[in-house]
Amino acid sequence: MTHPPHDLGRTVYRPVRGGNALEDTVARLVQTVRLGLVAPGESLPSERELAERYAVSRDTVRQAIGELADAGYVVRRRGRYGGTFVADPLPPSADGPVDAAELDDVLGLRRVLEAGAARAAASRMLTDAARATLEDRHAATAAASAGDYRRLDSLLHLTIAELAGIPSLLPLVVENRARVNAWLDTFPLLPRNIEHSDAQHDRIVASILTGRPDAAEAAVLDHLAGSEALLRGFLA
Template identity: 30%
Template sequence: MTTDVAEGAGAIGAPALAGIDRRSAIDAVRMRIGMAISLGLLKPGERLPDQQEVALGLSVSPITARRALASLAEQGVVVRRRGRGGGTFVADEPPQAVLQELSASPAESQAVHRLVDRRLLFECAVTHYAAANASPGQLAELERLTGEMAASTNWSDYHQADERFHRLVAAASGLGTAVEAYNETLAELYGYFIPYPIELLHRSNRDHIALVAALQAGDVAAAVEVSRRHVDILHRTMFMGLAGT
């Protein structure tokens, strides 16, 4: 789920995330794909979206995505096939030694959860005010985006719609410069997004649908509770609890 977020703001190792191991944008993408494979979120033989979609789904530039995928191919983590039915696929037996290197450090894992806590505060605030201030046009667009996410067939398409959805909720709050702070936190957290199976993302979209219903009803308490639960789940799913947390 994505607008092309500047890599300096969203990439792992960005200065705003004090204490995190510094990584290049390319290494950050390599780690995020490698972790998804290690955690079984990307399966052997699974086809990745094309390079442009990988870039959009991971909020990096196309050249960063291309170089990261080329590096993973050189190491045997993914394989590239030409011709009809070609593309980039997870290797049948990715080298375990390489996958072990492509993991988040304890500092990175802790930073993710600090970001989730920060987002939780922002999410509840913007949702509270969106329930009171969202315009009919904004509500209609939010509902349309839930349909777009429901129709998504891969994690990249879903992630792009997901980002537009959450940024629109924030904009609907009318909280001015606080929306900018929210968007900055969202960009930092999306810098850690790893590919998830589309069926899990579709399940997450149920929260979006429930949130839109609460916003349409002007039910502040229900909307805030949906947002709280939605973000709280990140604590239990980001890196699946296996990355040094």
């Protein structure tokens, strides 16, 4: 196993946040691979060691490694000389690292737009038709196949922006999500992330339908933090 330089290792292997532990762990592992801190063909630290460094459960580490194995980033081997090894070769990535300032700008704007949209939607007296539309979009996303998930996820978020009742807001959200989706399409969907995302959608929609603006805003920010961690891990 290759050990990264001390400062880099301390940065990549620092404890993750609690709210999106799986996504953050996946992102940290991808950073380790993409930065070359562990070379293709070499082994990652053990699950126990990673769990200690990230301050998460071994089950979270195991799930994160499973996601990356399914996506072709790592290979798990059993036996005396087993472990988790960086794939050789690695899957193709995007056309190069995304500029950090651009990533910060787009994701920062997304937080402002989408959290504000959810707060505004939860503050309104929605019509029965509007409530039914939101519930239908939510149900469609929860039942979506992997191939259709990102499209229906986007439609759910755009519906929330529309229900905010601010006409000039929707075009801004559309443009912002188009940029984010172009980045998301450069790496595979992670099944465990979909499960987590669906649970967060439940909280967002419930908060809007029960008229709780603070809860709606907080739920959206928590939700966006998970995909933001993955974007920074895969693209930065």
